[in-house]
Amino acid sequence: MSLSIQIQKSPDPRHAGVVTIKLIGSLDTETAPELDRQMVLCLTGPVNDLVFDLAELKFVSSAGLRLFQVARKQMVARGGGHASFLNMQPQVAEVFTIIQSLPGIGVFKDLEALDRYLATRPRPNLWPGAQK
Amino acid sequence: MTLKLHATAGEVMRAVGTLQQFAQALGAPEASIFGLALALEECGSNIVNHALQRDARQTFQVCIEHTGGSLVIELRDCGPAFDPTLAPARSPNVDPEAAPGGWGIQIVRRYTDEIHYAREGNENVLRLTKRLSLPAEEKKLINQPKPSTDP
Numbered sequence: 001m002s003l004s005i006q007i008q009k010s011p012d013p014r015h016a017g018v019v020t021i022k023l024i025g026s027l028d029t030e031t032a033p034e035l036d037r038q039m040v041l042c043l044t045g046p047v048n049d050l051v052f053d054l055a056e057l058k059f060v061s062s063a064g065l066r067l068f069q070v071a072r073k074q075m076v077a078r079g080g081g082h083a084s085f086l087n088m089q090p091q092v093a094e095v096f097t098i099i100q101s102l103p104g105i106g107v108f109k110d111l112e113a114l115d116r117y118l119a120t121r122p123r124p125n126l127w128p129g130a131q132k
Numbered sequence: 133m134t135l136k137l138h139a140t141a142g143e144v145m146r147a148v149g150t151l152q153q154f155a156q157a158l159g160a161p162e163a164s165i166f167g168l169a170l171a172l173e174e175c176g177s178n179i180v181n182h183a184l185q186r187d188a189r190q191t192f193q194v195c196i197e198h199t200g201g202s203l204v205i206e207l208r209d210c211g212p213a214f215d216p217t218l219a220p221a222r223s224p225n226v227d228p229e230a231a232p233g234g235w236g237i238q239i240v241r242r243y244t245d246e247i248h249y250a251r252e253g254n255e256n257v258l259r260l261t262k263r264l265s266l267p268a269e270e271k272k273l274i275n276q277p278k279p280s281t282d283p
Contacts (some may be wrong), residue, residue, distance in 0.1 A: 001145060028148075029177040030141040059166070061173045062235035090167050098242045121194045 001059060003031035005038050020026030020086075024056040027064030035067055043074060048081050057086035058096055135193045137176075139184035147194045154196050155203060161263050167243030169204060171260050174236035175207050175216070183211025185254065198264075202245070207252045214256060216240070220245040237269035 004024040010016070019042055027035060043050075050071055058066070068083065075081030085107045135150060137143040148169045155165045176194065184190040192209035219237045240247060246261040 001149065026145075028141075028145060028173055029180070030145045033141075059169065061170055061177070062239060063177065063234060091163070095170065095239065099238055 001026035001028065003027055003034065005035055006112040007038060007042055010013055015049075017046055018051060019045075019047045019049070020051045020053050022053040022056070027057060027067075028059060028061045029063045032061075032063040032067055035064070036070075039067065039071060040075075047075075048078075050075055050081070050083045051086055052084070052087060053086045057089065057092055060092050062099070065095070065099060133197070134193060136191055138188050139175065139180045139186060139190040139192065140188050142174060144180055147176055148173050151194075151196055151205065151235065153281060154198075155264075158198055158264065159266050160201070160203065164203075164262060164264060168205065168262055169262075171240045171243045171262075172205055172207075174240050175205075176256055177262065178216065178236055179207060179211065179256075181211045183209045183214060201266075202261050202263045204262075207258045207260075208255050210254055211256060213251050215251075217247050217249045248281055 002025050006022040006024070008020045008022070010018040010056070012018075021039070021042070023035070025031070039050075047114065050103075052071075068085075072083040074085045088107060133148050134150050137147055140266060144244060151172050152165055152169050160168075168169065172194070173281075176192075180186055182190065190210070195206040195208075197204045197206075216237050219234065220268070240260065243262070244260045245263050246259070248259040248261075250257045
């Protein structure tokens with residue numbers, strides 16, 4: 001099993017600072033370190049909203065869930081940033097339910113729902129470490 | 133089927149892949165395969181990361197069997213004695229960086245029917261059992277003659 005990671009900044013100026021990380025395949029003990037590395041690189045830029053698109057994530061273990069928690073914590077530490085999930089599949093959603101790790105993390109069934117949320121949310125303009 | 137594995141994440145996932153193929157060949161439901169794969173990933177990772185300290189020279193063993201309508205996964209390692217069945221449930225409010233671990237055993241409990249730990253000599257032996265409802269067995273049950281109700 002492998003993991004493909006596609007990171008995309010939103011081209012929509014209304015969604016500046018929104019970065020989507022699409023995960024395809026398996027997020028497990030072997031592949032989690034690569035996502036960790038790529039998240040670190042990604043978060044060196046001006047990211048206000050980190051969105052994980054899980055439409056094609058087939059498998060996630062606690063190694064991956066831990067990274068999601070870390071991402072949420074880092075976004076909060078930026079002062080108003082958020083981590084969200086999009087298109088979560090039922091088997092993966094069940095794993096989240098088991099460990100009750102969703103509090104504080106937005107979950108959206110599709111892109112339309114996420115767009116509605118982003119349109120109404122106040123937009124902090126953050127660079128890492130810029131806000132105290 | 134028995135696998136001898138080195139203490140690396142890649143080897144854990146090799147065992148998971150083997151388990152998935154084994155369970156698919158049996159005709160096990162996808163949900164059961166997903167859960168068993170997750171349980172094996174969690175237990176194997178625990179052995180690699182904690183019992184064997186990611187020392188790739190160290191090895192552990194995974195045995196996969198279909199017996200008595202159940203799929204049984206047995207993991208053996210020579211790490212320090214550790215009974216994961218005694219691990220308490222993790223609070224959802226605990227900071228994952230401050231207190232890593234604890235999620236794995238919750239996941240294993242959810243996706244297996246039985247978890248049994250024993251210390252045998254210098255080995256930790258963990259047996260995970262999942263009862264399977266296989267298509268062939270269902271068919272066999274359907275085709276069985278109904279017991280007579282005659283006195």
